[in-house]
Amino acid sequence: xxxxxxxxxxxxxxxxxxxxxxxxxxxxxxxxxxxxxxxxxxxxxxxxxxxxxxxxxxxxxxxxxxxxxxxxxxxxxxxxxxxxxxxxxxxxxxxxxxxxxxxxxxxxxxxxxxxxxxxxxxxxxxxxxxxxxxxxxxxxxxxxxxxxxxxxxxxxxxxxxxxxxxxxxxxxxxxxxxxxxxxxxxxxxxxxxxxxxxxxxxxxxxxxxxxxxxxxxxxxxxxxxxxxxxxxxxxxxxxxxxxxxxxxxxxxxxxxxxxxxxxxxxxxxxxxxxxxxxxxxxxxxxxxxxxxxxxxxxxxxxxxxxxxxxxxxxxxxxxxxxxxxxxxxxxxxxxxxxxxxxxxxxxxxxxxxxxxxxxxxxxxxxxxxxxxxxxxxxxxxxxxxxxxxxxxxxxxxxxxxxxxxxxxxxxxxxxxxxxxxxxxxxxxxxxxxxxxxxxxxxxxxxxxxxxxxxxxxxxxxxxxxxxxxxxxxxxxxxxxxxxxxxxxxxxxxxxxxxxxxxxxxxxxxxxxxxxxxxxxxxxxxxxxxxxxxxxxxxxxxxxxxxxxxxxxxxxxxxxxxxxxxxxxxxxxxxxxxxxxxxxxxxxxxx
RNA sequence: GCUGGUAUAGCUCAGUCGGUAGAGCAGCUCAUUCGUAAUGAGCAGGCCGCGGGUUCGAGUCCCAUUACCAGCUCCA
Numbered sequence: 095x096x097x098x099x100x101x102x103x104x105x106x107x108x109x110x111x112x113x114x115x116x117x118x119x120x121x122x123x124x125x126x127x128x129x130x131x132x133x134x135x136x137x138x139x140x141x142x143x144x145x146x147x148x149x150x151x152x153x154x155x156x157x158x159x160x161x162x163x164x165x166x167x168x169x170x171x172x173x174x175x176x177x178x179x180x181x182x183x184x185x186x187x188x189x190x191x192x193x194x195x196x197x198x199x200x201x202x203x204x205x206x207x208x209x210x211x212x213x214x215x216x217x218x219x220x221x222x223x224x225x226x227x228x229x230x231x232x233x234x235x236x237x238x239x240x241x242x243x244x245x246x247x248x249x250x251x252x253x254x255x256x257x258x259x260x261x262x263x264x265x266x267x268x269x270x271x272x273x274x275x276x277x278x279x280x281x282x283x284x285x286x287x288x289x290x291x292x293x294x295x296x297x298x299x300x301x302x303x304x305x306x307x308x309x310x311x312x313x314x315x316x317x318x319x320x321x322x323x324x325x326x327x328x329x330x331x332x333x334x335x336x337x338x339x340x341x342x343x344x345x346x347x348x349x350x351x352x353x354x355x356x357x358x359x360x361x362x363x364x365x366x367x368x369x370x371x372x373x374x375x376x377x378x379x380x381x382x383x384x385x386x387x388x389x390x391x392x393x394x395x396x397x398x399x400x401x402x403x404x405x406x407x408x409x410x411x412x413x414x415x416x417x418x419x420x421x422x423x424x425x426x427x428x429x430x431x432x433x434x435x436x437x438x439x440x441x442x443x444x445x446x447x448x449x450x451x452x453x454x455x456x457x458x459x460x461x462x463x464x465x466x467x468x469x470x471x472x473x474x475x476x477x478x479x480x481x482x483x484x485x486x487x488x489x490x491x492x493x494x495x496x497x498x499x500x501x502x503x504x505x506x507x508x509x510x511x512x513x514x515x516x517x518x519x520x521x522x523x524x525x526x527x528x529x530x531x532x533x534x535x536x537x538x539x540x541x542x543x544x545x546x547x548x549x550x551x552x553x554x555x556x557x558x559x560x561x562x563x564x565x566x567x568x569x570x571x572x573x574x575x576x577x578x579x580x581x582x583x584x585x586x587x588x589x590x591x592x593x594x595x596x597x598x599x600x601x602x603x604x605x606x607x608x609x610x611x612x613x614x615x616x617x618x619x620x621x622x623x624x625x626x627x628x629x630x631x632x633x634x635x636x637x638x639x640x641x642x643x644x645x646x647x648x649x650x651x652x653x654x655x656x657x658x659x660x661x662x663x664x665x666x667x668x669x670x671x672x673x674x675x676x677x678x679x680x681x682x683x684x
Numbered sequence: 685g686c687u688g689g690u691a692u693a694g695c696u697c698a699g700u701c702g703g704u705a706g707a708g709c710a711g712c713u714c715a716u717u718c719g720u721a722a723u724g725a726g727c728a729g730g731c732c733g734c735g736g737g738u739u740c741g742a743g744u745c746c747c748a749u750u751a752c753c754a755g756c757u758c759c760a
Binding site: 151152153154236237238239240241242245246247251252253254256282286287293294295298299353354373402404406407408409410411412415416417420422504513520524525526527528559562563565566591593594595596597622623624625626627628629630631632633634640642644645646647654656661662 | 685686687688689695715716717718719720721722723733734750751752753754755756757758759760
């Protein structure tokens with residue numbers, strides 16, 4: 095929390111500038127499109143936006159014209175003045191702006207109703223703003239998209255114009271360059287270029303094909319995760335990918351998650367209807383229910399590398415980050431109330447270890463995802479149950495000293511979550527990992543254990559992932575490392591580059607020796623190309639090590655090593671290189 | 685699902701006013717056997733996303749559809 099106050103002051107000045115930029119945008123739109131209706135236009139992390147209700151959405155040409163008009167307004171150096179009005183007069187002033195009237199009517203009694211006026215433009219606004227339009231020197235309009243009024247899909251879709259603004263032109267240009275850089279790191283572009291994955295029109299949306307290199311990385315991650323989970327007392331299950339609707343009716347999915355499921359069959363016509371699983375919970379519960387359990391069986395930690403299917407709406411898919419079929423490092427832990435805190439901590443420690451090893455820990459933030467009491471139909475359970483579950487979770491989080499923000503309405507339908515959030519290269523935040531406490535499903539499924547006192551009780555259940563969903567994690571790793579994976583993760587760890595054909599025999603000898611030492615992700619480039627050409631290609635493929643083999647190396651029984659990161663490392667005995675790379679792989683160096 | 689945009693060779697892109705398809709890179713063949721980021725020459729490569737329509741004629745115009753991109757909604 096330290097330092098945040100000073101940060102927020104700096105941010106406020108920038109936000110004020112951007113907020114004023116949004117007003118200048120609205121003024122320009124009103125001048126060029128008088129029939130446009132105003133709604134809201136706040137500053138955001140990366141700039142600002144303003145939502146308009148217009149007959150036809152703005153085209154790129156419209157944006158260019160609007161931007162030109164904005165520059166004029168800046169040049170006019172209009173004074174930005176605040177004034178206040180009583181409610182009646184405020185409504186009269188805004189009589190042609192239905193959205194503003196809606197906003198005014200919602201202001202509580204006694205609230206100040208303030209306006210900001212600059213030249214021919216006046217907007218309902220709490221402020222603050224810069225004093226003159228000329229202060230807004232460095233700005234750019236970026237895009238026009240659709241956005242629902244008040245973020246509700248049942249409302250009308252408005253036209254949102256995004257822009258950004260900075261104090262100086264240099265800062266603006268730097269920001270625009272960063273946006274360009276981000277495009278190059280985008281997993282969806284880089285992942286295809288590096289042949290990690292592809293998609294096919296015939297297979298469909300949200301169903302990526304992992305190519306050999308991408309599948310290799312996921313295999314490495316999966317082995318790492320499963321081994322680490324086993325070390326920490328988790329037991330692997332393999333449960334079916336589909337089940338009868340009966341299972342989901344019991345779990346609550348049928349009532350609360352059916353939209354998100356692929357249902358096989360027709361309830362009207364077929365005797366039995368199946369559905370592909372969107373979550374693993376009810377399946378692993380059946381493993382728990384295999385026989386009667388006692389407190390001696392607890393905690394029971396069940397993990398599974400679990401493929402899930404979710405019928406996401408068509409506009410929601412994105413590369414490997416949002417897909418319809420994915421595989422997750424899933425797990426469910428059944429324990430007694432006394433064990434809950436320690437077990438939760440254990441789950442968190444596993445996650446932290448994973449994220450630290452992958453190098454993603456510095457990029458994540460925590461979110462305590464709670465239910466929305468105003469939206470009861472989204473959830474199972476009673477208010478008492480929710481309050482109890484959230485209190486329990488809050489206590490644990492506070493004991494752990496975690497810094498977190500609260501997400502109202504972000505809970506699962508069966509319980510609150512600790513979500514570990516990460517931003518992609520474009521700044522869009524997604525959940526990477528989740529740890530949840532569930533007091534409701536055990537009861538629904540009749541999961542019990544016999545306690546010391548001989549009484550039957552429902553266990554607490556922790557739902558968790560340890561590395562999250564493999565596809566999404568891979569996406570974040572591609573962006574984190576710009577495709578240059580640490581050697582332990584690299585799909586091809588080294589390339590052997592013989593200079594001429596007469597070096598081939600020795601090259602195969604070196605390959606064999608490496609393989610005998612467990613270094614097996616090797617390629618040989620035996621094409622009759624010049625060394626520089628082979629090196630360039632290997633470098634562009636982001637292979638960690640390039641091993642050059644020529645006369646000098648054969649003479650000395652050595653290899654010439656070039657690292658992706660540091661360039662030419664000179665000649666070294668084969669054994670020395672093996673020792674070096676093994677050490678790097680074994681310690682999972684970044 | 686909603687709003688907008690895009691779709692031409694494996695990739696990046698050009699293609700004028702509607703007149704029958706073009707480049708660079710990659711690929712293949714040949715020559716070259718080379719020491720730390722591109723050797724040269726030649727060849728081949730296209731149902732212009734898919735389906736309709738308008739037209740004498742459609743890569744180009746219209747409609748529909750699929751996929752991709754940005755955003756909204758939703759979500760791991």
